[in-house]
Amino acid sequence: MAIKFVFFDVGETLIDETRMRDGWADYLGADRAAFAAALEELIAGDQNYRRVFHRFRPGFDAAVARRERAARRDTHMLDTRDVYPDALPCFARLRELGYPVGIAGNQRAHSVAALSALGFAGVMIAASATMGVEKPDPRFFAALEAIAGVPAASIAYVGDRLDNDVLPARAAGMTAIFVKRGPWGRVHARRPEIARAHLAVTSLMEIPEALAALG
Numbered sequence: 001m002a003i004k005f006v007f008f009d010v011g012e013t014l015i016d017e018t019r020m021r022d023g024w025a026d027y028l029g030a031d032r033a034a035f036a037a038a039l040e041e042l043i044a045g046d047q048n049y050r051r052v053f054h055r056f057r058p059g060f061d062a063a064v065a066r067r068e069r070a071a072r073r074d075t076h077m078l079d080t081r082d083v084y085p086d087a088l089p090c091f092a093r094l095r096e097l098g099y100p101v102g103i104a105g106n107q108r109a110h111s112v113a114a115l116s117a118l119g120f121a122g123v124m125i126a127a128s129a130t131m132g133v134e135k136p137d138p139r140f141f142a143a144l145e146a147i148a149g150v151p152a153a154s155i156a157y158v159g160d161r162l163d164n165d166v167l168p169a170r171a172a173g174m175t176a177i178f179v180k181r182g183p184w185g186r187v188h189a190r191r192p193e194i195a196r197a198h199l200a201v202t203s204l205m206e207i208p209e210a211l212a213a214l215g
Helices: 018-028 032-044 051-056 062-071 087-096 111-120 138-148 162-171 182-188 192-196 204-214
Strands: 005-008 101-105 124-127 155-159 175-179 199-201
Touching: 005 138, 005 204, 018 032, 018 051, 018 062, 032 051, 032 182, 087 101, 087 111, 087 204, 101 111, 101 138, 111 124, 124 138, 138 155, 138 162, 155 162, 155 204, 162 175, 162 192, 175 182, 175 204, 199 204
Parallel strands: 005 101, 005 155, 101 124, 155 175, 175 199
Antiparallel strands: none
């Protein structure tokens, strides 16, 4: 069945989270490269990525840390520097080819306005906080089917993770597209389950012309 709607994950799919990670490393007084390496080590071991904070600060309290950073005006705010350079051109090309596009990820409610301000205005944006369910729950992908108004088989979902994106999207009957970038993308690209992706890309600009063939 031909693809009729394309959804994209947010972090490390459309948004480069390097500045955010570096900000946390700086807050913790950690070497940025060491912090990034520790994160990838946890991902490779299928451990909760939040453990990286405790590794550099035992007893780490996220709520306290956020308040401290806010008091210092050290809160990370997304801006155009964080948008991957292929994201908006990919959206533009997909629209030229007649594909509706949407953004759907495990995000807080305020991410809808934040993403719109970064150049994604007019794009259908669904945040897990407002949907009431997070990936990889099958209900998340069922909700996308309802939003798109087309069968799951006509939807492509693009993400950087096997566990949260590719495998559950495929299980839902969607076309699963894996983008090899970011810490999860680098680690998961080495796993045999990568073969479950219908398409694996290093740039989002590979996607528009490939969809016709996938359909």
